[in-house]
Amino acid sequence: MRKEIEQLNKIFDSRIRIGIMSALMVNESMNFNELKALVDATDGNLATHLKTLEDNTFIKVEKGFIGRKTNTTYAITKAGEKAFRSHLDALEKIIKNLG
Amino acid sequence: MRKEIEQLNKIFDSRIRIGIMSALMVNESMNFNELKALVDATDGNLATHLKTLEDNTFIKVEKGFIGRKTNTTYAITKAGEKAFRSHLDALEKIIKNLG
DNA sequence: TAAAAGCACTTTGAGATACAAAGTAAATAA
DNA sequence: TTATTTACTTTGTATCTCAAAGTGCTTTTA
Numbered sequence: 001m002r003k004e005i006e007q008l009n010k011i012f013d014s015r016i017r018i019g020i021m022s023a024l025m026v027n028e029s030m031n032f033n034e035l036k037a038l039v040d041a042t043d044g045n046l047a048t049h050l051k052t053l054e055d056n057t058f059i060k061v062e063k064g065f066i067g068r069k070t071n072t073t074y075a076i077t078k079a080g081e082k083a084f085r086s087h088l089d090a091l092e093k094i095i096k097n098l099g
Numbered sequence: 100m101r102k103e104i105e106q107l108n109k110i111f112d113s114r115i116r117i118g119i120m121s122a123l124m125v126n127e128s129m130n131f132n133e134l135k136a137l138v139d140a141t142d143g144n145l146a147t148h149l150k151t152l153e154d155n156t157f158i159k160v161e162k163g164f165i166g167r168k169t170n171t172t173y174a175i176t177k178a179g180e181k182a183f184r185s186h187l188d189a190l191e192k193i194i195k196n197l198g
Numbered sequence: 199t200a201a202a203a204g205c206a207c208t209t210t211g212a213g214a215t216a217c218a219a220a221g222t223a224a225a226t227a228a
Numbered sequence: 229t230t231a232t233t234t235a236c237t238t239t240g241t242a243t244c245t246c247a248a249a250g251t252g253c254t255t256t257t258a
Contacts, residue, residue, distance in 0.1 A: 002137055005118040013112045014216090018193065019104040025197050032235060038101055045217050047237065052215090069225065070235065088194050094117065095187050098124050113245090131206060144246050146207065151244095168254070169206065 004097075007090035009083055011056055016041050016049050021084045024059060024076035031073050050074060058083055103196075106189035108182055110155055115140050115148050120183045123158060123175040130172050149173060157182055 012018055019039035023030060030038075036046050053059045058080030063072045076084075111117055118138040122129060129137075135145050152158045157179030162171045175183075 002118065002122075005114055005121075005138065008114045008117065010114065013114060015104055015107045015109060015112060016216095018107065019101065022104075022193050022197060039104065042218055043236065044219075044238080048216070051237095070223095072235075088190075088197070091187075091190050092194055094121050095191055098121060098187070115245095141247050142207065143209080143248075146209095147245070150208095171206075 004090045004093045007086060009087045011052065011058065012084065012087045014049065015039075016045070017053060020049060020053060020074075021058070021076065021080065024074065025081065025084065029062070029073040029075040031071065035074065053080070056080075056083075103189045103192045106185060108186045110151065110157065111183065111186045113148065114138075115144070116152060119148060119152065119173075120157070120175065120179065123173065124180065124183065128161070128172040128174040130170065134173065152179070155179075155182075 012021065016039045020035055023035065023038050032043075032046070032050075035050070036043065039046065041049070050059065050061070054061055057077055059074050060077050061072060061074055063070065065071055111120065115138045119134055122134065122137050131142075131145070134149070135142070138145065140148070149158065149160070153160055156176055158173050159176050160171060160173055162169065164170055
């Protein structure tokens with residue numbers, strides 16, 4: 001397999017996950033509804049994608065409270081940042097090669 | 100949904116399909132084995148991806164002969180070129196936005 | 199020239215994944 | 229106190245991915 005293609009990460013073969021990751025690259029943290037509005041997924045669908053990213057340690061989930069209300073936030077991890085950048089680098093190379 | 104993410108094409112949410120498309124962007128046409136070597140998929144897997152791309156009119160298949168041997172070639176269509184470029188444009192914007 | 203092997207895909211079936219609907223538990227409103 | 233909303237989670241199905249097995253040639257081998 002050509003090495004740039006090999007370098008693409010299967011986990012990021014998803015529009016929703018790319019949306020989540022690129023949002024978390026530029027935002028310190030986001031909550032469920034912010035992400036939901038951004039990627040336009042249903043609750044169940046978004047939750048599943050977040051779970052996958054969490055299972056791969058690409059994002060971390062923090063469950064806390066604001067007053068008495070639950071407040072869950074999602075943030076990118078170092079590993080996530082690294083993996084996503086490397087995925088984007090591979091894409092960039094593919095794009096460049098096409099001129 | 101943010102518009103660059105919306106602009107990403109679900110059909111190209113696949114490393115193998117990105118591999119096929121980017122190869123066909125730079126090669127006039129390729130045959131089954133060339134593509135197979137490039138994307139490193141099994142026969143069945145590659146055939147399925149090619150079928151999906153064909154069903155979406157992103158590639159065209161030409162079945163001919165060289166002497167008495169079958170010769171099937173795959174080439175990108177205008178629609179495929181347009182769709183793939185637009186997908187890459189969206190990715191490029193996402194990459195740029197991250198700096 | 200008949201049987202075996204190789205080639206270029208295609209078909210099939212199982213496992214994985216994506217997705218929406220329904221469910222749940224806590225908080226707020228009526 | 230009961231009803232509604234909020235913020236997810238669970239569940240079941242539909243879709244998709246994939247490798248193994250199959251098909252219909254052609255070519256090689258005996």
